Amino acid sequence: MGESGQGITRRAGLQGSVAAGLAAALPFRASAAASGVTAEIDVAKTGEPISPFLYGAFSEHIQGFIYSALWAEVLSDRKFYYAVDNQDPSTRKWRPLAQPETVTMETAAPYVGEHSPQVALSPWEQRGIGQGGLALAAKDHVGRIVVAGDPGAHVTVTLSWGSGQSQRVVVPVRRQWTTVPLRFTCRAATTDGRLEISATGTGSLKIGAVSLMAADNVHGFRKDTIALFRALDSGMWRFPGGNFTSGHDWKDAVGDPDRRPPKWDHVWNYPQSNDIGTDEFLTLCRLIQVEPYLCVNSGFGSAREAAELVEYVNGDAGTAMGRVRADHGHPEPYKVKYWNIGNEMFGFWQLGYMTPSQYVVKHTLFANAMRKADPSITLVAVGASPASLTIHSEPFYIDPDTRKIVHPSPVIVEYGSAVDWNHRLMKDAWGTFDMISEHTYGDPHRYDLTTGQRVEVTESVLDSVRRGANYIHAIREDWELYKKDFPLERDGVKMALDEWAYFVGGMRGVLAVSLMLHEMFRNTDFIVMGAYTTGMSWLSYNATDSIYSEQGLLFMLYRKHFGTIPIEISGNSPQPAPKWPAGGDQPSVTSGSPTYPLDMSAALSADRKTLTIAVINATADVQSADISLAGFAPRSRGRLWRLTGPNLDSSNHVGQPPQVTLTEEEFATGQSQWSVQPYSVELRAYSR
Template identity: 40%
Template sequence: MAATHSRLGAVLALSTILLGSAAHAAAEPGTTRPVIARPVVARIDATRASAAVTPYAYGMFIEPIGGLMNRALWAELLDDRKFYFPVVAEGKDPPQPLSVEGKPALVNRKWRPIGDEAAVTMDRAQPYVGAQSVRVAVDAAATHGFGQGGLGVAQGREYVGHIVANGTPGTVLTVALVWGPGAGDRQTVTLPPLTAEWQSLDFAFKPGADTADARFEVTGTGTGFFRVGTVTLMPADNVDGWRADTIAVLKSLHSGFWRLPGGNFLSNWDWHQALGPRDRRPPVYDYAWSAMQPNDLGMDEYMALTRLLGVDPYVTVNAGLGDAHSAAEEVEYLNGPATSEWGAKRAANGHPEPYGVRYWNIGNEPYGWWQIGRTSLDYFMIKHREFAAAMRAVDPTITLIGSGAMPDQMHPRDAKENASLESIQAKFGTENDWTGGLLAKAWGDFDGLSEHWYDTVEKRPDAPPADELMEFARAPANQVRMKAEEWAIYQRRFPAMAQKPIFLSIDEYAYIGAGNKPTLKLALAYSMVMQEMLRHSDFIRMSAFTFGISTLDATPAGATLNATGQVFKLYGERFGAGVIPVAVTGDAPPPDPKFAVGYDHPQVKSGSPTYPLDIVAGLSPDRRSLRVAVVNATFQPQPLSLAVQGAKADGAGRVWRLSGPDLDAQNKVGAAPQVTIIEAPAPSLRGPLTVPALSTSIYEFPIRMGGSARVAGQ
């Protein structure tokens, strides 16, 4: 993920809008009555088919940016559980280095002394793991120890953990979970007496109240000292260390694949150090995001995640500070037989069967000034070819994806520009064309190319609400359209692409910006992104959304799909793998934008020629039904006429509609969802349609191929 981009998302709700003459109309802000528009005409040619949607059309991306994985996906409640940082009083923390782009460090929750802070020191002579462990002097006169606050816990839920400690024989440790200010708002567990040897001691808690600010404490009594090497605390229902509730919700999306483990983080991460028992893996520093990583998440954990989610793993290898030899070893660890060197190490770690990872990405954004290990295009082409040869020598069946960047993404660090097809022409074939560089200098050493984009929300406070909504919703899909326009240029520049088809993987993308919450409004924009990618299914074969957890609203008490998650659910279930996109034409092309924008917005126009509706259509895998997806990002119901060539209507249809009560609708844990997907009857393909305001609808009509069907009222 580019260092200049943000993360996380959450929430959204409700949809009651029915179809046909009873369509619900949303009044435009500042008005009292909706306006019924003139009919939109869409011509669908069922004989002009594109490549079928792949199982990887709606994938996800994740990386451990600071604590991003912890608490949302990984079940660990404690930060710095291996004591990378010293345990010191508030205000005495050593400064952390800035990130690679000069931004402040991501702040972990810190351990703080309990009692006399002078009693708590760091032992660097005999650490249990990493460079240091905590040493606490104890005596009979006072309580000494350390603790960490800011933990989120749920009432009545069981939490389990263990602490690895040693000390003066006979010293007694107690651990406590505190969830409030009262004397009864805590649970204390006294552990067996310590010995001079490191030992792992288990404990469990069940808090008496919900709180986002619980505190975990470790204290000792006796004479002498105790040391703590590591400690962990998780919900008892965790599954192999992963949160059971968030995993269950994410599994419902059937995402096809997850790209992992990064991300900028990857470019200075050594996967070898994250193998074996988690307590014994040394914590590491992530210089990309300026954050400590406990290194609990290694390739075995990531493979467990994809297994639990029911998706395929798509692994990116470190081509920043990493080398081809390390990447080849990683392929062997994940895919090699147990008789191979690294396959044997995998088996020794409890996984005798190969994981069989098919998709591999060489490097993350190697073109970016923010990327650790960045080099020139020419030098990286040497590196890419070496990686490809070494990885394929281990497993020739893998699918390799090169890390490209088209000219619209390439500009100087502080440049402010909005790329157009005219403005980028001079960049093709230069250092500012990494996709072209791979095509020209590494042909044969990849099967597909990756592309990343992030679009930033523009503020238009003076724009009329209807115009502001449409401009907001259309903007991110323009990023996809620009990739399609540039792909066509590459096809002309490199005729070999016609002989050996390769594919594009848009494996990081998001619509970001301060205050851009996962509302119904954002869901309409992401719906248009999905539609634009579906228009180019002939070469856009994979995509991965930033981040997988951005489809959730998650709290310590539970998780639910937010509005963005509902978009992925709708398209994954109703326009998913095997659906065959077909041509949609019309007489109303999308207009030019009405308002000036900032920068990093491609100057192209996405959408179908059915403005103001955005429409894609496709045949079911058995060609017995027609799917029509329609986004109405307006405040009015829109009458729609469909003229279908090459198919005949064969009965009444159904519609699945995503909507909510207003643009700000969200889904929150513990509250009734506001953005929902409602299934309802639809007229036959011969009947008129009215598409409700502020909605994304996917219609399904039974058909027989051959002939034509025309909607009444055209």
Template identity: 40%
Template sequence: MPTNNLYGFKPAAVAALKQIKAGVYRFPGGNFVSAHEWRDAIGDPDKRPPTWDPVWRAMQPNDIGTHEFITLCRLLEAEPYITVNAGLGDAWSAAQYVEYVNGSTNTPMGALRAAHGHPEPYQVKFWGIGNEMWGFTYQFGATRPESYVFKHNQFAKAMRKVDQTIIILASGAMPDTMIGSRESLSFGTNLVPEYFSRADWTGMLISNCFDYFDMISEHFYNYCQSHFDLSQGKQVPNDPNEPITDWMRRPANHVRIKYEHYKDYERLYPRLAQHPKPIAISEWAYAGNCRYPTYPAIAWALHEMIRHSGLIKLATYTFGTSLLKFEGTNVTLNANGLVFMLYSRYFGSIPVEVSGNSPQPKPTLPFGAEQPAVNAGSDTFPLDVCAAWTSNKQALVVAVLNPTDVEQTLKMEITGAKLLGSGILRRLMPVGSDFRNPIIVESEITALPTEVTTPPFSISLYELYARQ
């Protein structure tokens, strides 16, 4: 290991990730956790043997365990989110894990943590129970839904007995996920599950585990060259002539359909409306060899999360390291990483209503899988706009996304806000014809914008100062 390491991590990678100012990181991620033994990844990392990962059928170096992950989160000033093994794992081991991380030195596991060099409890608050436990055809330790809801409750009871302050995230899958994965057919004969049937995994958790979780964890992935066609019941290649806005909107549509499903749950299960269970999108990405740059699509998905931020309280992109660009010893943020940095550093935190006279096109596909009843986006088609006040209300930030490959113009009118007429424009945009390596350009705003012109594949954040 190079001598200039930072607690075992590459300083350049830590510095690049720190620019994003992410609020939370999740570990262990993905299906790996269903066969992961957390006790094998504690103590001195130099004395840990590699472990066999039966999920991915590969040797894991086992260099990153609980201590290393939390250390990285501390370096990045982010909250750790730990997922316990609900596949081949058991409730007792999960409770011991919580005690190891959060227990005092008067507890057996807290004393073991202290012996490993960290006497102070880590006070980790986010704890997920299992990963994609609805994946009956592939997930290690997957069970029938009737068995799993009992198992989840046993885990939650045991973990809360150790620490009542933790926030428990249940491993959910709304109908969109059950359809797109075809896992609905593992629990019934219909590809499209009825709400609260055994093939509606999230519905089963809501109706059987309501008192034993605080947030519902959902996942979604979009693929660059294909999408799920509900009429054919399978993943199909994209139409090469489809509008670019349809391609760019896909991840945002996945966010939108989660919102729509949740609203249906509220209608059918009134207790949920009275005692909300916020959504955490614990895994999401636009994956594959893409025809277009993905960073505008990532921004569009963020916009849709912001529009529904009263419900969607947490999201963790897959993977954190996928936001980095490695060139020899130099590590910087790639295009998607720059999107996260732009919004985390410069966007506001108090959402503001955005209206327009150019609504998004009506869906041409039936509702379900990847298609919501209403297409995601603001009424500013083909652009997408969202806005928010900064936390101190010293500035209003208006984000204008141009997901198309041509220049677009937008008329802007701001009402109900007392603004100075000055500010800063921060724009993530391509340089020349190189659409995959955009840069952030800053310029001064000297008058309130009334008509803005946005370059192709650009994200423009107008930070407009308020009168005090």
């Protein structure tokens, strides 16, 4: 049976010992059973510190997602990926002002991309192009236009924000391409503003690029959303993907933004303006004070291109690519430490996906080239445990004996088999990575091992929202198997959970995500990085305004008020045994603290003067718990934060009163009996 058969035998031999010993072997496990929930927090029983990177964000160019949340650009298709005509309005945002034939797309010498609009002028008629449906705030706006044309053309750019309310800027024109600044004072907010570029004269007018932003933008980013993200203090951001990375050429997104070609993104089927590239992302990280984590293209990209990106980012100005960076206005190296070699290369949905045996070759080529460019960087390899591979449903491999493609269905990936991506990576590429990534998406539907499909089940809210945390625990069980065969602890190899989320929003999603956070806190001995999918969902926003979503409030709650040194929780109410067989996202031991039906996590502050205890109640009833502290004598009054909403569907939307609220109050620390509100997340802080 080759490697696959050996893996099945090995799995059978190891799984039993792991399942039996996991509660004792892993941090923060306790076992007991009695009626009435009691919990003891002994501050002498500490775990590895919680990295600020666990609160990180995953940011990907999924169509215009990043641009709408972060970028201050008002205009769509500002570099004319699409032709200017009267065709499909869902893509053609620019329209001719006069007859359609007055605007053609010039391809012989476009300013950028494949073509530029060219307007045939008339001395008797205003001709040009316009874009409507603009969302404008009542504030100053700035921008620029790149034009070329025949002398004598009279060109104006007009911004309108209401009936009879507009402002014009006269634009001088030369035969060569010229960039002309624009400035307008919009005196009323609107969602139906309009920008028109019009001209009279003889000959033609060519338009290369146009930009319009609120004048209070911060290096091109939205002032409002940047302030909200900075306040979250989210530790680390991953960029530019995600699946997007595997088809992205980073060189298309550096240098003069107006000269960066707009290109079709074959991953998300959307035109990519390339306005937010490497330099802009690193500027963003500086603005919101987070560590950058860059992902290179190991799909359609090459090791040489990845090494050149490392040199562009970290090389001094004397290197070839460092000199290019300096020419782009950034003379000093960025000194980015964390680098991800590709994204989900095991998946059939990934551009350039491959088998485990092929990936280890490509990964090694990338690692060697990137470390040659900068030996100090920390490399994160694409990882996938049997738990993840089973859920993804489509792994395949080449049988080493028959040399035929094996594609089992339904898929149940066994530890050590030829399909076990992480095992092959550790066996054949050890020493070429510092961390291994894992992507964990919780889902309210159960993964059925017999059919290989997600299925609906009738279960409690608690069981449903726990599925993401169970998935993380299943990954933990796989990690324990890897520790038996590979020197993970000796060499300090850790895991980056650099994509994770739960596929439901509202208060239900808040409960699920908080449970996943708790499971990560219980496993800080090996999970040292997390990137929530996506950081943009921490906000609810429109084109001009933004607030924190319910997810954003959750991350703010934990990041600002939860401690950094995790503490073991002992309790008398262990989590129930699993209802379903182990495999995929179902571990052999249910995740959670021994305080069922509540889930608790505790941590000390770095100075050990404050103890915080977080408790999640994912039931419809008030739950009681008796809490005792060991080794910690608090002051008489503490602080209590509670995150909750009227129902499981409660959520926060910009322009509407928030449904999910975060409140703060005092509590008496001498009262050991807690009453935890239904469908809520509570944090209590004790200080000494």
